[in-house]
Amino acid sequence: MKEFYIYGFKTREEFDEKSARSYDNERRRIESYLGEYVCFRQTQAGKNVYISMDGTENTHNPLYKAFKSKSFTDKDITLHFIILDILADGKYYTLKELLKNIDNDYLYNFQEPMCFDESTLRKKLKEYIQLGIIESKKEGRQVLYKIVEDELDISEYKEAIRFFSEENMLGVVGSYLEDKMEQEKEYLAFKNHYIMNAYDTEIIEKILRGIYERRQLMIANQSRRNKVMSEWKVVPLKLYVSTQGGRNYLICSNMYGKQMSFRIDYIKSVQLGEIIENYDSYLRDYQNRVKHMWGVVCDKGKNYEHIEIDINVEQGEDYIVKRLSREKRCGKIEKIDDNTYRFTADVYDSNEMITWIRTFIGRIKKIKCDNPEVVNQLKFDIVKMAKWYEVM
Incomplete structure (x- = not known):
């Protein structure tokens, strides 16, 4: 899904896996996860498939569905429900007791029953112990198995979990926790939703x-x-x-x-x-x-790029100074006169600062930078903006 979604849906010719059939299988799998979000349009080059969704409208990340899917055989799913049904009474069982119950209570009446050997059951129990579904203990040489009791009440944390699931990089954990709670009317909206x-x-x-x-x-x-x-x-x-x-x-x-x-x-x-x-x-x-470091450039030779920006601050505009102090990631601020504050910094890459500097256009009295590209870009932005508003 990442390959398709991040880099764009591929055509059969661009898909570098096994075969065209693999392409169809992967595309259908993605469609089963995302359904209504998968769209297509016909172009001269052929059918163009893509994913389209409104980040402000989708307050539950639909991409988490990929984590909650699992392929299994008929034996896998049968054994899954049998084990959980036997252990539902909360008692401990040995491996042999589980096998006996499976044969006598669940498979006995079938003409061609499935066969589960000791090795298969032991592997499945080990998997469920790692997942935290089952716990085990030793008595002598025997290992006893019991379902884990879920006594944790997370309802008091539902707002925090709701927010975490959409905003945190490991939000899928919150999404799993949300599945354990009753669904309520949505009460969150996101301006920037990086699904x-x-x-x-x-x-x-x-x-x-x-x-x-x-x-x-x-x-x-x-x-x-x-x-x-x-x-x-x-x-x-x-x-x-x-x-x-x-x-x-x-x-x-x-x-x-x-x-x-x-x-x-x-x-x-x-x-x-x-x-x-x-x-x-x-x-x-x-x-x-x-x-x-202003952004993520952390090693660009031995020389830093020095930058100085003089910013106009009128009387009663202390919030501008506070904003400078709050938003600067490095460097220092000093007062030059009653209406001017100077921000100075030595950074690895001053290009990373352009987006931030633009937010002070209209207040900038003077700017000096060792990297002429920064100053030229800001001048270009001002000229372009002036033309847009027909100032020039």
């Missing part, structure tokens, strides 16, 4: 584990330009979340100390490696560098 982050959940979970456990990560990353795959061994340091564009980035260091950033939606896979003994030294280096 596509759902596809990065498994990648992000491993990255967060790597940071928490201080482990090396092996990541496979796809280039945005030429689609070439590359593999990296990195030390994970921070996960950056953009509140403006919804993109997520991994800030990390390679094993030689060079800091790097990767866009999460271009990371194809992550594997946890060994624990890093000198993790603190990598973290200290990051903490020194973050003083000169």
Whole structure:
């Protein structure tokens, strides 16, 4: 689904899996998850299939459905319900007792009953223990199994869970919890609803584990330009979340100390490696560098780009100064005169600041920057805006 949704639906010719039949199977599977959101239009090149949804209208992320699906055989689903039915009384059962109950109470009357051996049942019970559905204990040489009692009342946290499920990078966890509660009339709306982050959940979970456990990560990353795959061994340091564009980035260091950033939606896979003994030294280096990071560029040679902006602040406009203090990610603010405040910073990439600087157009008295592209871009923006409003 990520391949189709993030990079656009592929034609049969572009699909690089096994066969055209695989293409149809994957497309139909996506349609079964997203239903009404899958659209198509006819073009000269053929049928163009795409997904269309209004982020402000869809207050429940529909992409979580992919996590809640599971393929199974007829034996899988039969054994699933039999086990849960036997254990529903809350008592402990041994493996042999479970097998006896299955044969005598559930399969006895069938002309051609399914056969479940001890190995199959043991594997299924082990899987359910890992999922937290079943618990086990040992008595002598015997292992006893019992269904886990769900005594947790999460109703008091429904508002927090509702918000978490749509706004957090691991929101699918909240979505699973919501499934346990009664559905109520929707009471949330989102101005910026970044539903596509759902596809990065498994990648992000491993990255967060790597940071928490201080482990090396092996990541496979796809280039945005030429689609070439590359593999990296990195030390994970921070996960950056953009509140403006919804993109997520991994800030990390390679094993030689060079800091790097990767866009999460271009990371194809992550594997946890060994624990890093000198993790603190990598973290200290990051903490020194973050003083000169505006966005995610964290290593652009040894030279910083110096920038100075003089901003007009009239009497009674203290909120502008407070906003400067609140929004600046690095640098400093000083008062030049009664109506002027100067913001100065030394950053790795001043281009990352352009969007923020634009919000002060109309108040900027003077701007100086080592990177002439920044000043030229702002001048271009002002000229374009003037032409748009027929000022020039």
